[in-house]
Amino acid sequence: MKKGEATQKSILEEALRQASTVGLEGLTLGVLAERLELSKSGLFAHFKSKEALQLAVLQAAVEHFIAEVVAPALSQPRGEPRVRALCEGWLRWEKSRRMPGGCIFVNAAVEFDDRPGPVRDALVQSQEDWLDTIARAAQIAVAEGHFRPDLDTEQFANDLQGIFLNHHHASRLRRDARAELITRRSVESLLTRSRRTH
Amino acid sequence: MKKGEATQKSILEEALRQASTVGLEGLTLGVLAERLELSKSGLFAHFKSKEALQLAVLQAAVEHFIAEVVAPALSQPRGEPRVRALCEGWLRWEKSRRMPGGCIFVNAAVEFDDRPGPVRDALVQSQEDWLDTIARAAQIAVAEGHFRPDLDTEQFANDLQGIFLNHHHASRLRRDARAELITRRSVESLLTRSRRTH
DNA sequence: TGGACTAGAACGACCGGTCGGTTTTTGCAA
DNA sequence: TTGCAAAAACCGACCGGTCGTTCTAGTCCA
Numbered sequence: 410m411k412k413g414e415a416t417q418k419s420i421l422e423e424a425l426r427q428a429s430t431v432g433l434e435g436l437t438l439g440v441l442a443e444r445l446e447l448s449k450s451g452l453f454a455h456f457k458s459k460e461a462l463q464l465a466v467l468q469a470a471v472e473h474f475i476a477e478v479v480a481p482a483l484s485q486p487r488g489e490p491r492v493r494a495l496c497e498g499w500l501r502w503e504k505s506r507r508m509p510g511g512c513i514f515v516n517a518a519v520e521f522d523d524r525p526g527p528v529r530d531a532l533v534q535s536q537e538d539w540l541d542t543i544a545r546a547a548q549i550a551v552a553e554g555h556f557r558p559d560l561d562t563e564q565f566a567n568d569l570q571g572i573f574l575n576h577h578h579a580s581r582l583r584r585d586a587r588a589e590l591i592t593r594r595s596v597e598s599l600l601t602r603s604r605r606t607h
Numbered sequence: 608m609k610k611g612e613a614t615q616k617s618i619l620e621e622a623l624r625q626a627s628t629v630g631l632e633g634l635t636l637g638v639l640a641e642r643l644e645l646s647k648s649g650l651f652a653h654f655k656s657k658e659a660l661q662l663a664v665l666q667a668a669v670e671h672f673i674a675e676v677v678a679p680a681l682s683q684p685r686g687e688p689r690v691r692a693l694c695e696g697w698l699r700w701e702k703s704r705r706m707p708g709g710c711i712f713v714n715a716a717v718e719f720d721d722r723p724g725p726v727r728d729a730l731v732q733s734q735e736d737w738l739d740t741i742a743r744a745a746q747i748a749v750a751e752g753h754f755r756p757d758l759d760t761e762q763f764a765n766d767l768q769g770i771f772l773n774h775h776h777a778s779r780l781r782r783d784a785r786a787e788l789i790t791r792r793s794v795e796s797l798l799t800r801s802r803r804t805h
Numbered sequence: 806t807g808g809a810c811t812a813g814a815a816c817g818a819c820c821g822g823t824c825g826g827t828t829t830t831t832g833c834a835a
Numbered sequence: 836t837t838g839c840a841a842a843a844a845c846c847g848a849c850c851g852g853t854c855g856t857t858c859t860a861g862t863c864c865a
Contacts, residue, residue: 430721431721431722432718434633435632509721510720510721511720511721515717516717518776518780519713519714519717519718519775519779519780520630520717520718521780522708522709522779522780523628523629523707523708523709523779524629529780532780533780533781533782536776536780536781537781561792563789564789564792564793567773567777567789567793568769568770568773568793568796570773570776571766571769571770571771571772571773571793572766572769573769574769574772574773574776575765575766575768575769575772577717578716578734578768578772579765581717581720581721582716582717582719582720582727582730582731582734583731583734583735584731591761591762591765594759594762595762595765595766595769598766598800602796602800
């Protein structure tokens with residue numbers, strides 16, 4: 410009961426890599442098996458359906474995201490430092506070697522926004538959790554006195570998410586070399602106007 | 608040479624509708640022909656390849672976008688009113704009956720950001736043109752004295768694009784009922800801090 | 806009548822998925 | 836540690852179906 414888990418893990422790794430470039434729907438059992446030097450049926454046996462594979466990939470991505478972005482931020486001091494850590498974490502995440510095609514959540518979000526089903530449901534949940542994580546970190550920053558008391562933290566989370574989405578757009582599609590610079594400036598601007606006005 | 612143009616037009620209309628929900632790659636000649644009550648080969652004869660159809664859909668979308676978003680804004684007074692008109696235009700565009708799955712540029716951008724070829728090239732061009740249109744409108748607002756002289760108009764365009772992308776995310780994926788409210792607040796905030804500081 | 810337009814059948818390639826049998830790994834007894 | 840049977844993992848061939856594309860033949864209209 411050990412070999413199976415190992416291959417399943419390597420399958421999910423490669424599937425995540427593939428899905429980040431061609432999408433969760435563009436993911437194909439055939440080429441996935443080929444790259445893993447596995448037979449298609451041998452690979453398929455690990456998951457009862459393609460949809461189950463997609464869900465597993467998504468769940469694996471969520472676990473990675475929590476481990477690499479959320480958790481490190483939570484180990485930072487409460488308040489603005491933690492919010493900054495979330496931003497840095499996301500920027501690191503988007504460049505991750507694990508996803509050569511960019512953040513899988515962004516890709517899947519657009520792919521499944523009109524495709525009802527369990528994959529969409531899981532995706533929506535993960536995005537709501539993420540926005541909530543940002544908003545909660547901002548709320549703590551308010552409580553710590555770093556951000557102004559009347560800050561709308563939900564609005565803050567949406568604004569930050571917009572900055573991230575534009576970063577994906579700028580760096581992935583337009584291949585704008587200054588994407589990261591522009592993104593960082595936007596983040597700084599958002600943080601500045603969220604602070605106490607003194 | 609008239610019948611052909613008419614059917615070609617109706618093909619592009621339905622193709623745009625379909626592509627907005629399932630993507631330009633998910634677009635399928637079979638179901639497209641079926642919905643148009645045409646044979647697959649009859650439809651195919653109008654375009655030499657699927658890629659040519661995708662390019663035609665994209666070009667048609669650009670023409671619609673210019674006619675429905677950019678042109679109306681250009682008929683507004685120079686300066687902030689014109690910038691506002693671009694925002695209102697985009698919000699209208701995203702809800703357009705023509706695209707039940709939301710803005711096709713957003714969908715295609717994510718779909719083709721890692722898929723080299725003429726479709727990607729055309730898409731990049733359209734997005735750069737759009738950002739340029741925003742930046743130029745902002746520059747005019749600076750010249751008119753509506754926006755502060757030291758405003759980075761390129762940054763402004765990116766920030767606005769981020770707001771739009773988040774709106775797509777919020778309304779399409781999360782189906783957040785308050786998406787438009789949040790988006791409008793973000794736009795107002797961006798406009799406010801772009802004005803002269805007096 | 807000629808040229809634009811369309812239908813229909815067929816193609817090779819690939820898709821997700823199934824099935825029966827073979828190989829490999831594992832848990833356990835000696 | 837070794838031997839061995841059961842279980843888990845894997846393979847190759849194959850299924851029905853759909854994809855984009857091609858070709859031929861007919862139809863419609865100017």
